[in-house]
Amino acid sequence: MTKRALVSVSDKAGIVAFAGKLQDLGWEIISTGGTKTALDAAGVATIAIDDVTGFPEMMDGRVKTLHPKIHGGLLARRDLATHLSAMADHDIAPIDLVVVNLYPFKETILKPDVTYADAVENIDIGGPSMLRSAAKNHASVTVIVDPLDYELVLSELSENGETTYATRQQLAAKVFRHTAAYDALIADYFTGQVGVDKPEKLTLTYELKQPMRYGENPQQEADFYEAALPTAYSIAQAQQLNGKALSFNNIRDADAAIRIIRDFTAPTVVALKHMNPCGIGTAETIEGAWDYAYAADPVSIFGGIVVLNRQVDAATAEKMHAIFLEIIIAPSYTEEALTILTTKKKNLRLLALDFAQAKASEKEKEVTGVLGGLLVQNQDTSVELQESWELVSQRQPSPQEVAALEFAWTAVKYVKSNGIIITNDHQTLGVGPGQTNRVASVKIAIEQAADRLDGAVLASDAFFPFADNVEAIAKAGIKAIIQPGGSVRDQEAIEAADRHGIAMVFTGARHFRH
Secondary structure (H helix, E strand, O other), X not given: OOOEEEEEOXXXXXXXXXXXXXXXXXXXXXXXXXXXXXXXXXXXXXXXXXXXXXXXXXXXXXXXXXXXXXXXXXXXXXXXXXHHHHHHHOOOOOOOEEEEOOOOHHHHXXXXXXXXXXXXXXXXXXXXXXXXXXXXXXXXXXXXXXXXXXXXXXXXXXXXXXXXXXXXXXXXXXXXHHHHHHHHHHHHHHHHHOOOOOOOOOOOOEEEEEEOOOOOOOXXXXXXXXXXXXXXXXXXXXXXXXXXXXXXXXXXXXXXXXXXXXXXXXXXXXEEEOOEEEEEEEOOOHHHHHXXXXXXXXXXXXXXXXXXXXXXXXXXXHHHHOOOEEEEEEOOEOHHHHHHHHXXXXXXXXXXXXHHHOHHHHXXXXXXXXXXXXXXXXXXXXXXXXXXXXXXXXXXXXXXXXHHHHXXXXXXXXXXXXXXXXXXXXXXXXXXXXXXXXXXXXXXXXXXXXXXXXXXXXXXOOOOOOOXXXXXXXXXXXXXXXXXXXXXXXXXXXXXXXHOOOEEEEOOOOOOOO
């Protein structure tokens, strides 16, 4: 019996050559719509779908393949006499190969001017139905959803006259992944359209971006997946201009860096190490911002990641070239800067990123894996401006201290808890991250700031549980503190600040980062 293939694709890449070789191998080809037109024009003989079903396409093509003569041909088990008898009784011919890819729903909803009607019209119904029928019956039917698999199938058909069961099983698994991801995008789109914030089923789909050599440590396997609907301001969408492929830790650190700099509008440079900022500088020029960020901690920046929110010029490139850095991220680089940074540094990773989309990225939710589940939350993008602060001390901060407090409060949000940061109005001076008690973080930040405390201020990501923190800060000579407040011992901290003539501001908002 002559074997039949059903071919109906939106992505027509390679389909004419594939169908032509099928025809050469003696297969009959059933096709529909635009696919049939393309194959007929190329001289590949096809059978119209309505000649198989005896029923015309209708409703603008919405109904054409949802028919027993199609799905019976796909789902019938060749090893069951009852199925074969039913096929004979109802004049259903078997279909042994299905080549289908789906309406471009993802591409449609990514268009900036997409309408709801356009999105709905690009939800494929017949395609997923045929794919699922064929994949379910993979014991007998070969199903292709990815043009990359054309060559594999043709090779096996040419050599053996049929595909192997292992290949059909692999292709079926790919189909179910594909249709699941397709449905997940549709579900997510509709969930957003109707404004459901906490769906009872969370549908997420990601696409393999980059296999990794290993994970956080060499003994851990890892891969990098990107959201099916890409975020422009993300490491996944950054253009790599130089250097080795990013590692697992590189990607996590780079992601942390671009989150930090997103909060700064003036020319700013952020240096980061192990998910914590080790230097932040802001100035009138990007070179000046680099100088401040580097001077903040010239030891920790070694082997770190640097992100700049302005084009990298030659002068700044010369200074960065002088030290060992893992990654540099910026909106763009002058040709001269690129030449400087790539000279004798083939491994230095240079990334160009679309900073114009930075604010839009704040809408994306954070997903954190835990054993047996996921935690999902909004990003911490809140900014407590000076107008919302509460001055709780007798001493008021000076105008320069107010500017420094604003800078410090913006920066401390990205220090791992318990997080403490000491800054002036343009530069971090000491960072105390991730200690198990807050006074230890205070001491680390003070020690790092050392002899640069004149006019410095201190920010704490959460309240001080005891006044001993304020005592240590006073001893260092710092005269202004910004913190959320909210401790049952707030009054003790306020009294300690007043004893030492320290200005203390409460913001009313905590910024833990675990």
